[in-house]
Amino acid sequence: MLAPPLRERLLKPTDVSHPDHFHRVVDCQWACPAHTDVPEYIRLIAQGRFTDAYLLNRESNVFPGILGRVCDRPCEPACRRGRVDEKPVAICRLKRVTADLKGEIAHRLPPVPTQKNGKRIACIGAGCASLTVANDLLPLGYAITIFEKQHEPGGLMRTNIPAFRLPTEVLSEEIHLITERGVELLLNTPITSMKALLERGFDAVFVGSGAPRGKNLEIPGRYSDPMHVHIGIDWLESVAFGHITAIGRKVLIIGAGNTAMDCCRTSLRLGATDVKVMARKPLTLLKASDWEMEEAMEESIEIIPCHAPRDFVLADNRIQGMNFDIVEYHEQDGKLRSSTLDSSFFPADDIILAIGQENAFPWIERDIGLEFDQQDVPRVDRGTMQSTRAGVFFGGDAAFGPENIIWAVEHGHQAAISIHKYCRGEDISVRPPIAMNLTSTKMGIHEWSYSNSFDTSMRRKVPHVSLTERFKDIKIEVEMGFTPEQTRVEVERCLNCDIQTVFFASKCIECDACIDVCPTACLTLAVNGEEDDLRGRLKAPANNHKQLLFVSEPLTQTGRVMVKDEDQCVHCGLCAERCPTAAWDMQKSLVKIPYAFDGQSGPGSESRQSGR
Amino acid sequence: MTFMQKPKVSHSKLPRNELGLSIRDYEGSMSTLCAGCGHDSVTAALIQAIWELSIEPHLIVKMSGIGCSSKTPAYFVEGAHGINAVHGRMPSIATGANAANRNLYYIGISGDGDSLSIGLGQFAHALRRNVNMLYLIENNGVYGLTKGQFSASADVGSKAKKGAVNNQPPIDPILLALTLGAGFVGRGFSGDKDQLVPLIKAGILHNGFALLDVLSPCVTFNDHEDSTKSYAHTRRFDRPAVRTDFVPRKTPIQTVCEGGEAIPVELHDGSTIVLRKVSKDYNPVNRDEAYRYVQEHQKGGEIVTGLLYINEDQQEFHALNDTVSGALRDLPYAELCPGSAILEEIQHLYR
Numbered sequence: 007m008l009a010p011p012l013r014e015r016l017l018k019p020t021d022v023s024h025p026d027h028f029h030r031v032v033d034c035q036w037a038c039p040a041h042t043d044v045p046e047y048i049r050l051i052a053q054g055r056f057t058d059a060y061l062l063n064r065e066s067n068v069f070p071g072i073l074g075r076v077c078d079r080p081c082e083p084a085c086r087r088g089r090v091d092e093k094p095v096a097i098c099r100l101k102r103v104t105a106d107l108k109g110e111i112a113h114r115l116p117p118v119p120t121q122k123n124g125k126r127i128a129c130i131g132a133g134c135a136s137l138t139v140a141n142d143l144l145p146l147g148y149a150i151t152i153f154e155k156q157h158e159p160g161g162l163m164r165t166n167i168p169a170f171r172l173p174t175e176v177l178s179e180e181i182h183l184i185t186e187r188g189v190e191l192l193l194n195t196p197i198t199s200m201k202a203l204l205e206r207g208f209d210a211v212f213v214g215s216g217a218p219r220g221k222n223l224e225i226p227g228r229y230s231d232p233m234h235v236h237i238g239i240d241w242l243e244s245v246a247f248g249h250i251t252a253i254g255r256k257v258l259i260i261g262a263g264n265t266a267m268d269c270c271r272t273s274l275r276l277g278a279t280d281v282k283v284m285a286r287k288p289l290t291l292l293k294a295s296d297w298e299m300e301e302a303m304e305e306s307i308e309i310i311p312c313h314a315p316r317d318f319v320l321a322d323n324r325i326q327g328m329n330f331d332i333v334e335y336h337e338q339d340g341k342l343r344s345s346t347l348d349s350s351f352f353p354a355d356d357i358i359l360a361i362g363q364e365n366a367f368p369w370i371e372r373d374i375g376l377e378f379d380q381q382d383v384p385r386v387d388r389g390t391m392q393s394t395r396a397g398v399f400f401g402g403d404a405a406f407g408p409e410n411i412i413w414a415v416e417h418g419h420q421a422a423i424s425i426h427k428y429c430r431g432e433d434i435s436v437r438p439p440i441a442m443n444l445t446s447t448k449m450g451i452h453e454w455s456y457s458n459s460f461d462t463s464m465r466r467k468v469p470h471v472s473l474t475e476r477f478k479d480i481k482i483e484v485e486m487g488f489t490p491e492q493t494r495v496e497v498e499r500c501l502n503c504d505i506q507t508v509f510f511a512s513k514c515i516e517c518d519a520c521i522d523v524c525p526t527a528c529l530t531l532a533v534n535g536e537e538d539d540l541r542g543r544l545k546a547p548a549n550n551h552k553q554l555l556f557v558s559e560p561l562t563q564t565g566r567v568m569v570k571d572e573d574q575c576v577h578c579g580l581c582a583e584r585c586p587t588a589a590w591d592m593q594k595s596l597v598k599i600p601y602a603f604d605g606q607s608g609p610g611s612e613s614r615q616s617g618r
Numbered sequence: 619m620t621f622m623q624k625p626k627v628s629h630s631k632l633p634r635n636e637l638g639l640s641i642r643d644y645e646g647s648m649s650t651l652c653a654g655c656g657h658d659s660v661t662a663a664l665i666q667a668i669w670e671l672s673i674e675p676h677l678i679v680k681m682s683g684i685g686c687s688s689k690t691p692a693y694f695v696e697g698a699h700g701i702n703a704v705h706g707r708m709p710s711i712a713t714g715a716n717a718a719n720r721n722l723y724y725i726g727i728s729g730d731g732d733s734l735s736i737g738l739g740q741f742a743h744a745l746r747r748n749v750n751m752l753y754l755i756e757n758n759g760v761y762g763l764t765k766g767q768f769s770a771s772a773d774v775g776s777k778a779k780k781g782a783v784n785n786q787p788p789i790d791p792i793l794l795a796l797t798l799g800a801g802f803v804g805r806g807f808s809g810d811k812d813q814l815v816p817l818i819k820a821g822i823l824h825n826g827f828a829l830l831d832v833l834s835p836c837v838t839f840n841d842h843e844d845s846t847k848s849y850a851h852t853r854r855f856d857r858p859a860v861r862t863d864f865v866p867r868k869t870p871i872q873t874v875c876e877g878g879e880a881i882p883v884e885l886h887d888g889s890t891i892v893l894r895k896v897s898k899d900y901n902p903v904n905r906d907e908a909y910r911y912v913q914e915h916q917k918g919g920e921i922v923t924g925l926l927y928i929n930e931d932q933q934e935f936h937a938l939n940d941t942v943s944g945a946l947r948d949l950p951y952a953e954l955c956p957g958s959a960i961l962e963e964i965q966h967l968y969r
């Protein structure tokens with residue numbers, strides 16, 4: 007018998023009834039801020055059901071056509087396929103396929119009642135955050151008014167994401183799916199006083215005004231030639247609205263985030279021939295996504311690391327270029343420290359500053375019970391999205407600083423839930439739970455209702471418009487989308503991680519069949535232990551602590567436990583197929599996501615929305 | 619039978635052996651046996667052992683007779699040589715193959731029916747000749763392939779699935795092998811790979827005939843309550859007598875031998891097996907004592923497992939028969955087939 011203290015440290019049987027357990031196994035869905043059901047939409051594409059796949063996407067991420075092109079795609083680095091053979095499934099590109107090939111959908115959106123519920127909601131800004139709030143609340147009968155200072159809706163998606171990455175038609179189509187269903191959209195209408203707005207008697211206010219201020223670089227020479235030193239996001243906006251149509255031949259971009267990547271590629275389309283991205287940090291630490299850098303480099307843009315801007319160089323008040331400190335980095339006490347090695351001059355006709363954005367709320371009075379922190383950022387609750395003033399909610403970049411579209415969408419969903427509860431006088435801090443459904447996929451002996459084989463091919467690469475064609479017009483979309491043949495292969499690369507291995511300990515006779523057959527050595531029958539000890543005794547190295555261990559109840563014959571390292575399970579179902587007693591079953595998990603819901607209608611479909 | 623193929627992917631961090639191969643490189647085709655069959659676990663143990671020994675696949679010969687057990691060679695080391703003999707006739711084929719090429723690793727897989735019923739005579743003679751091979755019996759007490767009739771290893775009183783009782787005394791391959799003079803006698807259980815894998819490794823490297831009797835439950839016809847060869851029954855009555863550790867060549871054995879009464883036995887290739895008594899009054903290097911111990915425990919229904927007897931000093935088949943030193947295929951043709959004049963001479967000797 008083990009001594010009691012040791013026994014206490016043994017791993018407890020995993021509680022698989024908690025919805026998070028199986029949800030976490032679906033790595034992509036877990037990583038997606040809006041929890042898009044990726045494996046299901048990929049299967050729908052595989053079946054040629056593009057419209058269904060689009061609608062499934064739309065339910066969680068609202069803008070599949072847009073996101074299928076420009077999403078930050080946190081799902082892809084999380085994808086299990088990336089752990090098993092390096093490259094993740096092209097989840098995002100497949101999302102675009104659903105948008106490109108979908109049929110008529112208007113009649114399949116949740117109906118918007120003509121009889122309104124009497125509540126009026128104001129949304130500030132017509133970016134993706136506000137649009138999501140409108141999308142979720144319209145079916146519940148709310149009257150939505152969106153105030154937008156620009157003459158067109160879309161926020162940064164329209165003003166900053168260049169058309170060669172996101173065509174205007176795609177953007178407009180998905181915005182119209184919301185705004186043309188009864189939203190009062192007031193363009194050219196900036197809100198200049200929150201106080202005044204609050205006095206207009208709206209039942210709730212949503213602030214989706216983004217993080218509109220580009221960071222500046224206060225170094226010598228900054229203001230001497232304002233015509234040729236630009237703030238990245240403002241410059242992109244001017245390009246988007248056609249106010250700027252040309253730039254000098256030599257351009258330096260300062261900063262190396264995603265804004266920098268859009269600035270450099272846009273410059274090439276406005277006549278620049280020599281564009282350099284000047285990064286303060288080493289290449290491995292740059293903020294831009296790998297694929298954005300790859301695309302910039304494909305267009306012969308040079309990314310120059312470890313160069314910190316020192317001053318602007320001018321002659322006769324005309325920009326000549328810039329001096330940089332060449333820096334080196336080393337780690338000290340876990341912190342990255344730099345030392346200057348040398349300096350260097352780079353010539354330029356124009357310089358674009360792309361070193362970040364921040365939110366700014368000059369139009370919110372500071373005496374209305376809406377608190378700001380030391381950084382002048384409003385205090386917003388991460389769960390409810392409510393500010394310190396009841397009935398005023400924030401979301402998107404306005405809430406916690408610049409992020410991305412998919413986070414703005416998720417904020418919008420959460421804010422919609424809060425607004426609905428708030429308007430009904432309910433406690434908004436009580437959140438509707440995520441639920442989980444499991445259904446066996448066993449159809450008969452050796453018959454399963456999912457395709458358990460997968461394609462071992464490498465990830466498909468989206469074809470691009472040729473380098474000779476793409477610069478002819480700034481509106482030419484570079485990515486062409488997958489060909490049907492590529493789609494066919496890519497959908498089969500998905501491992502169906504939502505087809506879960508569910509274990510019934512009382513049935514197991516410890517015959518080892520599942521352990522012997524598992525291609526990726528996920529399973530071990532072991533004497534229980536502490537987590538680290540147990541990980542060290544598993545069949546294959548289990549060093550990825552981010553991935554769960556499943557530990558069963560003690561088994562009847564020997565008292566050992568069945569341990570599964572979820573890390574590299576390919577969901578092939580062989581364990582269940584080879585188990586003589588059906589102690590393993592392959593069950594499809596369905597994560598039911600909560601959306602704003604009044605007991606009858608809501609933006610989520612009947613089978614998938616929790617609470618229905 | 620499973621129609622699904624095992625995906626070609628493997629765990630991205632699977633270790634490699636001395637040859638740079640992963641354990642999956644030692645697999646065979648997908649098993650067609652019933653799900654949960656003990657034989658499949660034995661297959662997995664074989665794969666593990668051979669991978670750990672870093673044996674090149676083409677140096678292995680897999681042989682078997684007929685039966686579910688005898689299908690095993692199809693399921694491990696795809697790149698090896700193999701033959702499926704007539705029921706109970708694998709020992710003769712193994713003897714012939716080994717006579718022709720002594721430089722390969724011979725692994726014979728058989729069943730209790732294949733070896734103890736129809737093939738008993740063949741089995742006994744291969745053993746007596748001390749053919750250098752691992753002879754592994756996957757013992758389930760029934761003829762699995764022909765739907766579960768009692769085999770010669772069925773215990774008295776054991777009930778068949780439909781209720782028939784076996785009244786004939788069993789043949790225990792361990793006692794038989796000890797009587798017939800085998801130099802390596804071991805018993806394992808498909809459900810205990812920690813014990814089985816070192817036994818297989820030692821058996822493969824033993825210089826001479828290595829008998830391994832592996833209890834390997836038939837889930838379909840002999841895993842019910844009144845069976846004496848079920849998973850549950852075997853687990854309940856399994857009495858390991860010795861623990862076997864395998865120490866590869868060039869590894870110091872001191873640490874393994876520390877504490878307890880450890881008996882190191884050096885194998886032909888320089889690796890060592892370290893035997894540790896689990897039961898105090900057991901002696902794995904004394905044939906008579908081993909025999910007595912196994913028999914006594916058997917009376918109480920206990921199943922003694924482990925490397926039960928080993929003697930590395932017995933002469934194997936080639937030494938006994940004073941054959942040429944290499945494989946026949948390596949002999950120059952003139953030596954292998956010296957011509958009719960020499961034949962005439964030899965025949966003359968017998969006139």
Ligand SMILES: Cc1cc2nc3c(=O)[nH]c(=O)nc-3n(C[C@H](O)[C@H](O)[C@H](O)COP(=O)(O)OP(=O)(O)OC[C@H]3O[C@@H](n4cnc5c(N)ncnc54)[C@H](O)[C@@H]3O)c2cc1C
Nearest residue numbers: 131133134135155161162196197215216402403409410411
């Ligand atoms: C150059 C660049 C490229 C990007 N690329 C990507 C990408 O590829 N993928 C991605 O996911 N994200 C990208 N992002 C980030 C993404 O665009 C934002 O995170 C997202 O648009 C935030 O949405 P939002 O609704 O919070 O705000 P915004 O999109 O900023 O919308 C806010 C809206 O509010 C309006 N507004 C502001 N103040 C007022 C006011 N007082 N009264 C009325 N209206 C007002 C603005 O005009 C604007 O229309 C990029 C950002 C930049 C700058």
Ligand SMILES: Cc1ncc(C[n+]2csc(CCOP(=O)(O)OP(=O)(O)O)c2C)c(N)n1
Nearest residue numbers: 685686687705729730731732760761762763
């Ligand atoms: C000469 C001959 N006689 C009988 C048979 C029928 N037969 C096939 S397999 C088998 C018994 C196999 O039993 P065992 O060796 O224990 O293998 P298991 O299937 O139990 O693993 C018999 C009798 C045969 N194939 N050939």
Ligand code: SF4
Nearest residue numbers: 524575576578579581
């Ligand atoms: S489904 Fe089962 S057999 Fe397949 S990889 Fe996962 S644990 Fe292994």
Ligand code: SF4
Nearest residue numbers: 514515517518520585
């Ligand atoms: S195959 Fe089934 S009975 Fe056998 S060890 Fe695995 S879960 Fe248990």
Ligand code: SF4
Nearest residue numbers: 651652655686762836
């Ligand atoms: S019949 Fe018995 S011995 Fe044959 S494969 Fe099935 S379980 Fe194994």
Ligand SMILES: [Mg+2]
Nearest residue numbers: 729730758760
């Ligand atoms: Mg048998």
